[in-house]
Amino acid sequence: MSPKPPRLRRRLGHGGISLLVLATSSSLLWSASSGTASAEPIGPQPVCADGTCTVTFAATGALQTWTVPSGVTSLTADVSGAAGGSSATPAVAGLGGRTTGTFSVEPGDELEVVVGAGGTTSTDSPDGASGTYGGGGAGGYNYWGDGGGASGGGASYVFDAELLLAAGGGGGASDGRAGGSGGGAGSAADAGADGSSSTGGQPGTLDANGTGGNPFGQSGSGDADEATGLPTGGRGGFADSLFGPSSSEPGAGGGGGFHAGGGGGGTIDDFPGTDVGSGGGGGAGFAAASVTDVVGAAGVQSGDGAITLSYANLPAYTVSFTSSFDGAVVGGKSRNVSADASGPGVVTFSVDPTTTNSACSVDRVAVSFDHVGTCVIAGDLPGDETHAPGHNVVSFKIGQGNQTITFPPLPTSGTIGDVIPLEATGSTTSGSPVVYSLGAGSADGVCTVDNAAKTVTLTAAGRCVVLAAQAGTVDYKAAIPVNQEVAVNLIRTTSALTFDQETPVYGQPVTATVTVTGTTAGFVQLSVDGKPFGDRVSVLEGTASIDLPTDLGAGGHPVKAVFTPLDETYAESSVEQSLPVAQAKTSTDLTVRANQASVVVAAVAPGAGTPEGTVVFSFGDTVSDPVTLVRGKAAYDGTIPADTFVSVVYSGDDDFAGSSTSTLRKSPTIKATVSSDAVKSPTGWYRASVTVSFDCVEGSAPLTDDCPDPVTLSADAASQGVSKTIIAEDGGVATASVTGINIDTTKPVVDALGVEDGDRFFSSAPEAGCRATDALSGVSACAAQRKVDGKAVTYSVIAVDQAGNTTTRTVRASTYVRGIVDAPYVDGAYTVKAGQAVTLVAKSSKRPQVYKPVEAPKTPSKSGDKFKATENDDEWALGYTIPTSLKPGKTYNLGIKTTSKYTIKLKVIS
Structure with a gap:
C-alpha cells in the first residue's frame, strides 16, 4: 500500500471550540507534557478470533497511527478517557468517560489515535502535577510545602480525515474532594466537588469548555494548546496564606476532552473556612455525525485511557516472503524480493510506510538500498469474495555502505619539479569527495599536494607518500585510505663520453670530451684504468675536454667521467667507456x-x-x-x-x-743518355751538337762524388765518344760509355745544270739538272724542280747530306713567242750590228711576216718576208739580215705580224 501524502495541520471544531491536530504520513508520538513527536516503527497488531479482529491501543504518551487492512470497510471503536489523579484520601479521582460507535473506512486509510494518560500526583514538590497526555489539566501550586495538586486525566480520540470519536478524561481529586467524571458522547461530564468555600471545577460540555473553581481555578483551554495540539483541561487553583502556615490545599486539574473541564479552586486563608482544595471538572466526549451506533457513558474508566478497534475478519490470503536481505548495505547490489502466496493473482511489492529514512526503494521486484535505516517491504495479494487481501511485510536493517577508493598507481619515481596528476576515484555516489594528503613516511619537504588542482608537486629528493581518503557519511562508511608512493629523485643529468680518436695507437694524442645534458654548471672528474686522472675540469656550455695520457699501453683502458653539478637539485651522472689502444706501427x-x-x-x-x-x-x-x-x-x-x-x-x-x-x-749504377736538338739521321749522323747526360743510382752505399755532369759534343767529326765512371763508399764501381757519335753541321754545295739566271727561251723552257757536293757526311740527295708561271720560269735545286743538312738554290728564266734567237737581249732590246745575219722566230697559228725596222718610237709599217714553218707545230723562223742602213747608237722598232702586229726593239751597236 503506498504511503499517504503528508497531511497539513488541521483544525476540527464543534460548537465554536476548535481542536488542532498535527499529522503526517508517518506515525507521530505525542508527549503528554510537551507534545514533541518521535517515530514509532510499528503499531499494535490485530488479534483475530471467531470472525472478529481487534486492535487495542494503550496510552503511550504519543500519537499512534493505524492503517486499515485490505478488505476492511467498517470499524467499531471503543474509546475511553483516562481518570484524574488523586492527591489525598479517601477522595476519589474522577473516572474517564467512554464513547463507542461504528464508522465506514476504506482499505489503506490511515487512522490516528490519541490514548489519554491517567492523572498523577505530586507529593515531593510544591508544584502541581504536570498536565497529562490527552489534555489533562495540571494540578495547583502549594505555597506551604510539598504536595501540589493532582492533574486531570487525558482524553482519548480517534481521527480519520476528521475527528470521529472522543471520550473525556476525569478531573483530579484534592483533599477529599472528588474530581468530576469524564463524559462520553451524549453523556454529561461531572463537576469537581467543592472544598468548603473553594468552588469545584466545572465540566466541559458539547458546546464549551468547563469553567474553573474559585479561587484561581482555570477553565479548560478555549483553543487547542499549541504545544500538544490537544484541548487542555484547566489547572487547579493555588493554595496560599497571608498570615502563616495553615492546612490550605491546592485545587486539582480538570480532565481533557472534546471540550476540557475546568480546574478546581485552591484554598486561601483570606476566605474563612477554605481549608481544602476543590476537585477538577471532567472533560466532554464526542461522536461525529458519520458515526453510527453511538453509546456514551460518563465515569467508567480508571487509570489510563484505552481505545479498541474491531472489524469483521474474513480469512485472508497468506503472503510468505522467500527472499533474504541479510547484510544489506547502502549502495550494495540490488536484490530481488520474492514471496509465496496462498491465493491466485500476483503479489505486488512496495515500500511500507513504516520504512525509516527512505531506506530503500522498490522497482517491481528489485529492491535498492538507498539509505541507512529500517526497510520494510510490503507484499500484497488482492482479495476476493472469499478472502481478505493477503498482506505481509519483511523488515530488515540497511547498514552503511562501503566506499572503495581506486587510486591508479603513480609513477614509481620522478624528479624534482615534476607535477603528477592525482586521479583517485571513489566507488560510490555518496557525495563525499576523495581528499589527498601526505601519508605516513612522506619525508618533509619532498612533495606538496594541491587538492583543488588534484596534483602532487615533487619538490625535493626523498620519499613522497600520497594518501587518498574518502570520509564517511550517514549512509557510507569511510573508505579505507589508499597510499601511492613516489621516489623523488634529483633532476636527472646525463653524461656522454667521446674520443677524438676512436682507435688510437700507442703514443697518439687522444682528447676525451664529456657532454652534459640536464644542466651545464658543474665539474667533471676523469679516471683512467680506475685511477683519478688530473684535476676536476669545469663544464663550459655543457662540455669539458681533457687530454688523456699519451703513454697508455696497447689494450683496452676504461675511462670514466663523473659529473658533479653545482646546483644540489640536480643529480650526479657518470659515463664509462673503454678506449682501445692499438700497437703503433x-x-x-x-x-x-x-x-x-x-x-x-x-x-x-x-x-x-x-x-x-x-x-x-x-x-x-x-x-x-x-x-x-x-x-x-x-x-x-x-x-x-x-x-x-x-x-x-x-x-x-x-x-x-x-x-x-x-x-x-750492390754496386751503384750509371746510365748515359744521348740527346740533341736535331734528330739522328737514318745513316747515324747528327746535324747539331750532341749532349751526353748521366743518371746514377746508389747501391748499398752512397757515392763518393756526385753523379757526372752532362758532356756536350759540338765539333763536326765522325765516330766521337764519351765515358764516365762512378765509385761508391763501399767500393762499388760503375762505368757508362757512349761511342760512334757522328756530327756534321755543314750544309752541302749545290748547282743547277743547263740553266742560268736570266736565260730566255723561245716558246718553252727546258728541264734543269742538279749537281751537289758534301765534304764530311756526303750527299744523300740532289734534285731540280721547274715552275712555269706565264712567261716566268723558276728553277729550284735542292741538296741534302747524310746528316740531314739541306741547301736550296733558285734560278729564274723566262720564255718569249716573238724575237731573235741569236742576239743578246739586254734591258728589253736585242743588241745587234748593222748587216748582221740573225734568225727571227715567232709562235703563231698563222704564218708571221716581218715589217722593216724604223727608228723608235715609230711603228714599222713596211712589210717584208714571211716566216717559214719549222718542224714544231705553230713555230715559225726567218733568216734576217740587219739592214746596214741602221745607225749605231740608235734604237729601232722591228715589226712581226701574226694575228696582230708586234714590235721588238733593236739596239744597234757599232
Whole structure:
C-alpha cells in the first residue's frame, strides 16, 4: 500500500471550540507534557478470533497511527478517557468517560489515535502535577510545602480525515474532594466537588469548555494548546496564606476532552473556612455525525485511557516472503524480493510506510538500498469474495555502505619539479569527495599536494607518500585510505663520453670530451684504468675536454667521467667507456755497408715513442743472433759481399707492432743518355751538337762524388765518344760509355745544270739538272724542280747530306713567242750590228711576216718576208739580215705580224 501524502495541520471544531491536530504520513508520538513527536516503527497488531479482529491501543504518551487492512470497510471503536489523579484520601479521582460507535473506512486509510494518560500526583514538590497526555489539566501550586495538586486525566480520540470519536478524561481529586467524571458522547461530564468555600471545577460540555473553581481555578483551554495540539483541561487553583502556615490545599486539574473541564479552586486563608482544595471538572466526549451506533457513558474508566478497534475478519490470503536481505548495505547490489502466496493473482511489492529514512526503494521486484535505516517491504495479494487481501511485510536493517577508493598507481619515481596528476576515484555516489594528503613516511619537504588542482608537486629528493581518503557519511562508511608512493629523485643529468680518436695507437694524442645534458654548471672528474686522472675540469656550455695520457699501453683502458653539478637539485651522472689502444706501427730503415748492416726502428705516425726489443739480420742464407735495440737502433758488424740480399726483422713489443725490410748489397749504377736538338739521321749522323747526360743510382752505399755532369759534343767529326765512371763508399764501381757519335753541321754545295739566271727561251723552257757536293757526311740527295708561271720560269735545286743538312738554290728564266734567237737581249732590246745575219722566230697559228725596222718610237709599217714553218707545230723562223742602213747608237722598232702586229726593239751597236 503506498504511503499517504503528508497531511497539513488541521483544525476540527464543534460548537465554536476548535481542536488542532498535527499529522503526517508517518506515525507521530505525542508527549503528554510537551507534545514533541518521535517515530514509532510499528503499531499494535490485530488479534483475530471467531470472525472478529481487534486492535487495542494503550496510552503511550504519543500519537499512534493505524492503517486499515485490505478488505476492511467498517470499524467499531471503543474509546475511553483516562481518570484524574488523586492527591489525598479517601477522595476519589474522577473516572474517564467512554464513547463507542461504528464508522465506514476504506482499505489503506490511515487512522490516528490519541490514548489519554491517567492523572498523577505530586507529593515531593510544591508544584502541581504536570498536565497529562490527552489534555489533562495540571494540578495547583502549594505555597506551604510539598504536595501540589493532582492533574486531570487525558482524553482519548480517534481521527480519520476528521475527528470521529472522543471520550473525556476525569478531573483530579484534592483533599477529599472528588474530581468530576469524564463524559462520553451524549453523556454529561461531572463537576469537581467543592472544598468548603473553594468552588469545584466545572465540566466541559458539547458546546464549551468547563469553567474553573474559585479561587484561581482555570477553565479548560478555549483553543487547542499549541504545544500538544490537544484541548487542555484547566489547572487547579493555588493554595496560599497571608498570615502563616495553615492546612490550605491546592485545587486539582480538570480532565481533557472534546471540550476540557475546568480546574478546581485552591484554598486561601483570606476566605474563612477554605481549608481544602476543590476537585477538577471532567472533560466532554464526542461522536461525529458519520458515526453510527453511538453509546456514551460518563465515569467508567480508571487509570489510563484505552481505545479498541474491531472489524469483521474474513480469512485472508497468506503472503510468505522467500527472499533474504541479510547484510544489506547502502549502495550494495540490488536484490530481488520474492514471496509465496496462498491465493491466485500476483503479489505486488512496495515500500511500507513504516520504512525509516527512505531506506530503500522498490522497482517491481528489485529492491535498492538507498539509505541507512529500517526497510520494510510490503507484499500484497488482492482479495476476493472469499478472502481478505493477503498482506505481509519483511523488515530488515540497511547498514552503511562501503566506499572503495581506486587510486591508479603513480609513477614509481620522478624528479624534482615534476607535477603528477592525482586521479583517485571513489566507488560510490555518496557525495563525499576523495581528499589527498601526505601519508605516513612522506619525508618533509619532498612533495606538496594541491587538492583543488588534484596534483602532487615533487619538490625535493626523498620519499613522497600520497594518501587518498574518502570520509564517511550517514549512509557510507569511510573508505579505507589508499597510499601511492613516489621516489623523488634529483633532476636527472646525463653524461656522454667521446674520443677524438676512436682507435688510437700507442703514443697518439687522444682528447676525451664529456657532454652534459640536464644542466651545464658543474665539474667533471676523469679516471683512467680506475685511477683519478688530473684535476676536476669545469663544464663550459655543457662540455669539458681533457687530454688523456699519451703513454697508455696497447689494450683496452676504461675511462670514466663523473659529473658533479653545482646546483644540489640536480643529480650526479657518470659515463664509462673503454678506449682501445692499438700497437703503433713501426718502420725499419736498413743501411748496408761493405763491413756493416745497421737499422733504425721508429714509430710510424700517428704513433710515437721509441720501440724496444730485438732485431734479427739475414745475409742470404745466414741469420744473425737477435740484436737488442738501443734507443731504437741496432747494428751488425761483418763483411757483407756485394750483390748479397740483406734483410732485418723487428719482432715488436707490447706497444709497437713488428716490421721488416730488406735490401741488396750492390754496386751503384750509371746510365748515359744521348740527346740533341736535331734528330739522328737514318745513316747515324747528327746535324747539331750532341749532349751526353748521366743518371746514377746508389747501391748499398752512397757515392763518393756526385753523379757526372752532362758532356756536350759540338765539333763536326765522325765516330766521337764519351765515358764516365762512378765509385761508391763501399767500393762499388760503375762505368757508362757512349761511342760512334757522328756530327756534321755543314750544309752541302749545290748547282743547277743547263740553266742560268736570266736565260730566255723561245716558246718553252727546258728541264734543269742538279749537281751537289758534301765534304764530311756526303750527299744523300740532289734534285731540280721547274715552275712555269706565264712567261716566268723558276728553277729550284735542292741538296741534302747524310746528316740531314739541306741547301736550296733558285734560278729564274723566262720564255718569249716573238724575237731573235741569236742576239743578246739586254734591258728589253736585242743588241745587234748593222748587216748582221740573225734568225727571227715567232709562235703563231698563222704564218708571221716581218715589217722593216724604223727608228723608235715609230711603228714599222713596211712589210717584208714571211716566216717559214719549222718542224714544231705553230713555230715559225726567218733568216734576217740587219739592214746596214741602221745607225749605231740608235734604237729601232722591228715589226712581226701574226694575228696582230708586234714590235721588238733593236739596239744597234757599232
